[in-house]
Amino acid sequence: MDRFKNTKIAGILGIMGNIFLLVIKAAVGFISNSQAMIADSVNSASDIFASLMTFIGNKIASKPGDENHNFGHRKI
Numbered sequence: 001m002d003r004f005k006n007t008k009i010a011g012i013l014g015i016m017g018n019i020f021l022l023v024i025k026a027a028v029g030f031i032s033n034s035q036a037m038i039a040d041s042v043n044s045a046s047d048i049f050a051s052l053m054t055f056i057g058n059k060i061a062s063k064p065g066d067e068n069h070n071f072g073h074r075k076i
């Protein structure tokens, strides 16, 4: 498996795992009225954003070279 494929899988797993954590933490936080748990679910939301940026950045970087970028887009 190549590097871009591995990074893509890591991004997708990061997004799915953090959605799972977000839902569990938010549910438990609201049920138990725990502000700490609710705040931690917001932190998971920001982790989803970070994983999404990994996914998008990787997608752009995996583009092959073109007329303007002869060596590919890996350094994006």
Ligand SMILES: [Zn+2]
Pocket (backbone or CB within 6 Å): 065, 066, 067, 068, 069, 073
């Ligand atoms: Zn280009």
